[in-house]
Amino acid sequence: MNLQRRKLMQMTALVGLMASAGLITQAEAATWDKAAFEAKSVDDVVKALGGSTAPTVSDKVTLRAPDIAENGAVVPVGVESSLPATQMAILVEKNPSALAAMFILPEGAEPFASTRVKMGKSSNVIALVKSDGKWFMSAKEVKVTLGGCGG
Amino acid sequence: MASPMRIRATESGGVVDVKVLMRHLMETGLRKSSDGKPIPAWFITILDAKVQDKVVFTAEFGPAVSKDPFLNFKLKGTAKKGDTLVVSWVDNKGETNSSTVEVK
Numbered sequence: 001m002n003l004q005r006r007k008l009m010q011m012t013a014l015v016g017l018m019a020s021a022g023l024i025t026q027a028e029a030a031t032w033d034k035a036a037f038e039a040k041s042v043d044d045v046v047k048a049l050g051g052s053t054a055p056t057v058s059d060k061v062t063l064r065a066p067d068i069a070e071n072g073a074v075v076p077v078g079v080e081s082s083l084p085a086t087q088m089a090i091l092v093e094k095n096p097s098a099l100a101a102m103f104i105l106p107e108g109a110e111p112f113a114s115t116r117v118k119m120g121k122s123s124n125v126i127a128l129v130k131s132d133g134k135w136f137m138s139a140k141e142v143k144v145t146l147g148g149c150g151g
Numbered sequence: 152m153a154s155p156m157r158i159r160a161t162e163s164g165g166v167v168d169v170k171v172l173m174r175h176l177m178e179t180g181l182r183k184s185s186d187g188k189p190i191p192a193w194f195i196t197i198l199d200a201k202v203q204d205k206v207v208f209t210a211e212f213g214p215a216v217s218k219d220p221f222l223n224f225k226l227k228g229t230a231k232k233g234d235t236l237v238v239s240w241v242d243n244k245g246e247t248n249s250s251t252v253e254v255k
Contacts, residue, residue: 032196032243037213074217092215096181100215108229109208110166116217118179 037099042091042126045099046135049089055128055135058083063127063138069119072144078114079103079138083131085111094123119144158252160236167230167254169200169208171222171238179214195220198240202230230254 036048046055064078077100079088088111089102100117103109111129119125122143129136154174161168173195180192192214200208207229210222230236232254239249 032211037211076221078223095215096179097213097215099213101213102211103224104209104211106206106208106229108226110225110227112223112225113210114221114223115210116221118215118217 033102036102038097039099040097042093042098045091049135051135055137058136058138061127061129061136061138063125063140064114065125065140065142068143068145070145072119072121072146074116075119075142076114076116077125079127079129081111081129083111083129083136085129085131087130088113089128090115090117091126091128092117092119092123093126095120156238156248156250158236158238158250160230160252160254162232162254165227167226169224169226169236173220173240175218175220175242177214177216177218177220193242193244195240195242198222198238201237202234205229
């Protein structure tokens with residue numbers, strides 16, 4: 001039993017070492033994070049992403065989003081950080097599922113990403129940045145005059 | 152649905168700025184057609200960018216990303232002028248698409 005555990009730990013250490021040495025690339029480890037994308041609330045997304053505590057609000061996380069979005073179907077949002085980030089995410093609090101997009105940053109990828117998202121109604125938009133194993137955030141309210149879930 | 156992506160990758164001051172415009176419906180699965188039936192979800196789930204077979208950026212999308220998704224990201228040190236950048240995506244139906252561009 002004890003021996004097995006030791007073996008397991010050795011294996012874990014080895015895999016970790018391989019990952020840091022670049023033998024295993026990030027993408028091979030990346031599969032679509034179903035749990036995080038299906039989580040409804042912001043808290044659940046953070047939990048699904050492995051955050052044990054609530055993200056710290058940080059001025060080192062910059063969220064770019066308009067004050068007013070005339071068309072909720074196409075809202076330009078971007079996240080940027082001065083922290084050495086390994087992962088970033090964009091969330092829309094009042095969407096049916098909060099998580100809109102997530103970015104995985106191997107070494108050499110700048111902590112910057114920008115995209116366009118749909119917003120059902122006016123809501124807080126949240127940028128999450130993972131740095132040194134911890135999540136940091138920044139939020140901004142975006143008013144939507146025409147929802148993006150119509151149809 | 153396999154329309155090519157439009158990609159632009161330009162280097163300036165050691166940083167490569169990559170802009171990608173994909174063509175995809177990005178159905179949320181929450182809309183209903185005119186006869187009241189739900190339209191099944193259909194959206195891009197994962198996009199990655201590679202230089203010389205090495206992944207330099209990965210994005211995961213949910214259905215809340217807008218139709219014909221746009222993505223902008225920046226690389227420092229992992230790409231340079233003249234490199235070939237390969238951008239590929241896969242959607243929740245397993246369809247894939249890939250395009251290449253030279254970093255300018």
